[in-house]
């Protein structure tokens with residue numbers, strides 16, 4: 001059975017203690033590879049390598065850093081099929097999604113930040129002839145990058161690429177639930193000639209590897225994407241050490257459908273924004289609010305198309321729209337959330353159950369896409385993130401009412417608004433408390449824009465030049481002119 005290795009100081013190495021964790025294929029519930037069960041010793045080696053590489057990498061001309069990163073981007077593109085297959089097997093997502101979204105986006109992340117760093121400049125301020133102030137921006141040092149399992153390579157590279165472009169060196173930990181693409185990325189980095197120690201990837205559990213990175217005194221910066229509870233734990237440890245922190249956390253995103261929307265586009269995109277990647281995207285719209293005059297029509301159409309079009313099946317089959325959820329424990333958590341919704345008075349319009357496939361896939365972790373109606377806005381189901389193929393729908397009567405619903409959770413990551421009324425679209429967007437508002441679309445984003453959430457969805461911003469500001473430290477110089 002394949003054994004994944006850590007990537008430390010430019011080499012692929014076994015975990016020091018020689019321990020491994022089973023890696024399950026969620027499509028069939030079988031163990032198909034082994035992941036290093038690394039510990040503080042492995043993290044110590046990785047941090048040591050990153051620290052030793054830092055001054056040289058930070059002083060490497062940006063053009064040279066960019067050239068290596070562009071090579072990594074090209075190699076990701078060249079290996080698209082292999083990476084997509086690995087991601088689909090690791091994660092349970094449809095292969096088509098990995099091929100068209102996750103892997104191309106990972107290549108784009110390296111490409112975007114490789115070229116972006118060439119145009120990143122710092123500011124200067126003139127004080128009316130008496131002094132000039134300018135701001136130097138130096139790479140912070142060793143960056144700790146910790147990412148989740150839902151978009152494994154996409155989110156992993158979203159952190160690593162700006163960090164190394166800015167001149168930081170990195171100790172990164174992918175989720176132990178989906179480690180394979182991170183392992184393949186180590187091979188790609190070696191092939192691309194990334195100098196030893198610039199990127200180090202340590203596999204293993206969050207409470208061991210993630211915690212050891214977070215608490216390490218030689219890691220002054222943590223970029224974390226994951227659950228809100230884990231984010232709070234990281235903040236608790238890192239804040240007293242005065243580390244720079246970027247926390248990209250959970251969401252419970254509203255999808256607001258006004259009666260004057262383009263009905264066809266709204267239904268079609270809502271199928272995706274509700275159930276893409278089995279609903280396991282932090283940006284999915286899981287609370288769907290529909291203006292009362294089109295509620296019945298929208299509900300009927302949405303539920304019928306969900307049943308008809310969103311076939312649950314083997315992720316590697318081209319016809320599959322909904323693959324497996326990521327793990328057995330996650331499947332059980334989602335099913336228990338559906339039970340809670342029923343106890344709260346929710347009526348299941350479609351789905352609501354585990355799907356048992358046949359043959360090789362009989363032990364896989366499948367859940368039918370689920371639509372629930374009839375719940376009050378303030379129940380647990382409408383407040384807490386489920387992170388699966390489960391959405392609630394409810395009618396609203398006025399803009400004011402739906403804004404109150406939209407802003408009523410502890411999260412504020414993303415939101416979606418459907419209306420053809422331009423003035424209303426801008427007015428509603430301005431009043432929604434979230435990091436991003438999509439109007440008449442979903443998951444479309446220029447990488448130059450800042451990305452992140454408010455409230456329990458996190459602090460700090462990634463994306464665009466905001467990421468370079470995060471991975472560098474400003475130093476102001478003030479020169480008196482007379």
Ligand code: NDP
Pocket residue numbers: 146147148149150151155173174175176177204205206207209210211214225226227228230231233234248249250251281282385387413453457458
């Ligand atoms: P977790 O918070 O459980 O884990 C995220 C990462 O943190 C994993 O690598 C995990 O390792 C690690 N980790 C766990 N405990 C610690 C610790 N004490 N110290 C340091 N690291 C630790 O999230 P999930 O992997 O379950 O991902 C799903 C969550 O991520 C959802 O809430 C989702 O909304 C959110 N998310 C947010 C995004 C955003 O941009 N805002 C984007 C994508 C997802 P291990 O896997 O071993 O536990």
